[in-house]
Amino acid sequence: MGWARHRRAVAGAFVAGVSLCAAVIGFDLPLHLLLLALVPLVWLGFNAALRPPLDTPLALLPPGLACRAMDAVLDDANAADPACLVLLADGRTAPDIARTATALLPVLRATDMLSPVEGGIAITLAPLRRLDLETMIPIAVRLQRAALAVGSVSVGFCLPELAPARGGQALLHVARLAAEEARRHGPGAIRSFRAGMARATARAPRALLEAALDSGQFVAHFQPQLCARTGTLTGAEVLARWQHPDHGLLSPAMFLDDLRHAGLSARLTGAMLTQALTHLRQWDAAGLTVPTVALNLDAQDLADPMLPDHIAWEMDRHDLPLHRLTVEVMETVLADGDPVTVRTIDRLARMGCGVDLDDFGTGQAAIGQLRRLTIRRIKIDRSFIAGLDTDADQRRLVMAILSMADRLGLETVAEGVESPAQAGTLAAMGCGHLQGWAIGHPMAGAAFAEWLAARGMAALAPSAKTGPALGRQTGIGAAPVTPV
Secondary structure, three states, X not given: OOHHXXXXXXXXXXXXXXXXXXXXXXXXXXXHHHHHHHHXXXXXXXXXXXXXXXXXXXXXXXXXXXXXXXXXXXXXXXXXXXXXXXXXXXXXXXXXXXXXXXXXXXXXXXOOEEEEXXXXXXXXXXXXXXXXXXXXXXXXXXXXXXXXXXXXXXXXEEOHHHOOOOOHHHHHHHHHHHHHHHHHOOOOEEEEXXXXXXXXXXXXXXHHHHXXXXXXXXXXXXXXXXXXXXXXXXXXXXXXXXXXXXXXXXXXXXXXXXXXHOOOHHHHHHHHHHHHHHHHHHHHHOOOOOOOEEEEEOHXXXXXXXXXXXXXXXHHHOOOOHHHEEEEEEHHHHHHOOHHHHHHHHHHHHHOOEEEEEEEOOOOOOHHHXXXXXXXXXXXXXXXXXXXXXXXXXXXXXXXXXXXXXXXXOEEEEOOOOOHHHHHHHHHHXXXXXXXXXXXXXXXXXXXXXXXXXXXXXXXXOOOOOHHHHHHHHOOOOOOOEOO
C-alpha cells in the first residue's frame, strides 16, 4: 500500500464509522450498541483529523504522527522507502519554525511532512523509488539553500538500510544524530548517519569533564568585532573550545550541554575569564589594542549572586579596568525575569562592565528591561542577517531594529556576517559593529595577536562601497557547504 493509499484508508475508516453510527440510530438498536460504535468513530476521527489531506498545503505535524506515517510505509514490503532529514540551526538561537517551514515549501512536495524538533525542523519525505546517497545529498543541499532565507542550518539524514532499527522513530532519531554531527563540523555542513555516531553522542562523564578543566584542555578563542564605519577593532568575543587529546579541537556544541548537566558551566566561565584577561594583558604589552573582550554568561552563571564580586576580583588581579570587560547575556535569559539574574546584571553594569544583549529578537525581552538594566549594546541575531543583501524584507526588519536601538541610545552589533556584501549593506544601514566569518574566524590567543598585527585594522573599513575589499583583505568569505 502506497503513502497516499494509507491516508485514504484512514478517511475510509472514518466514513465507515459514521455509517455504522447512522445504522445503529436508524434501526433503533439498543443504546449500548451506539456507544460501542462511537468508540472506533472517535478514535478514527481523531487520527484522520491529525493527518493532513493530500490536496492541502504542507502542515507542521507532531513528530510522533510523522513517525507513524513512516512506520505504515516501512511495514509495506511493496512500498518504496520514505526518508527523514533533520535541519538544525547553526547558531545558539532556536530557529523560527514557521518561517523555516514557509521557506522550505517551494522545494517540497504536497505529500511531504514537516515536524518541529528541538533546535530545528524534521522533514519526512514521501516514498522515493531511488533512495541512495546520490539522491539524498542534492535534496539536502536544496533544503539547506531554501532555509538560508531564515538562517544557516546543518542537515542530517539516514538511509533506511543504515538505521539501527526499521521504524519511523528510529529514522528520526538517527537523522537528528547526523544533524548534530553536521553542526559540530561548522556552518552549512551535511552528514549522513553512520553507526559510530550513536556511540559518539553519549554524555561525557562528570569525572572526564572535571579532569579536562583541571588540565586546562578548555581554551579561549577570540572572534573579532569591527566598527562598521571605520573598520577598526572594537572588541573580541570569547568562545570556548575543547582541545581534546583524542578528538582534536571540539566546538561548544560538543560539550556545553554536558557541562551544564554536570553543573560545571561556572568552572568553564571562570577558566574563560582568566584566559581572556591574561591574553588582554599580553596584547597590551605587545602594543596591540583590544578595547574589550566579551564573555558569555548563561543562566547558571547569572544565578550566582557573588559573580560580580568574583569578576571584580579577577579584573583587579590582572590590573585591568572593569570597562575592558563586556558580558553577553542571551535575550532568553533576560526574558525569564529571574530576580537574582536581574540583580546580577544590574550590579555588573553599575560596576562599569559593558552589557550586551545577545541573540536579540529571539527571546521576547521587554523593551523596558533594556533601559532599566543599562544594556549597552544589542547583538542582532544571525537569523536576521542571513540573506540581508538580497532580501528586501530582511533589510526592512533589520532597519526597524537599528532604528529602535538608535531611539533608545543603544549600540548595535550584527552577528553572523558571512559575506562582504552583508558587511557593506549593514554599514550602509548604520549598524555600529560587525562580527562573523567575513570579519574573522574564532582564533586562539596567539593566532588572534598575529591576525591583528598582520592586518592593520584601520585599513578594513567595510563601507557600502568597500564591502568587497573587506573580504579580500581578511581572506575570509562565507562558510562553504560541507558535503557528506
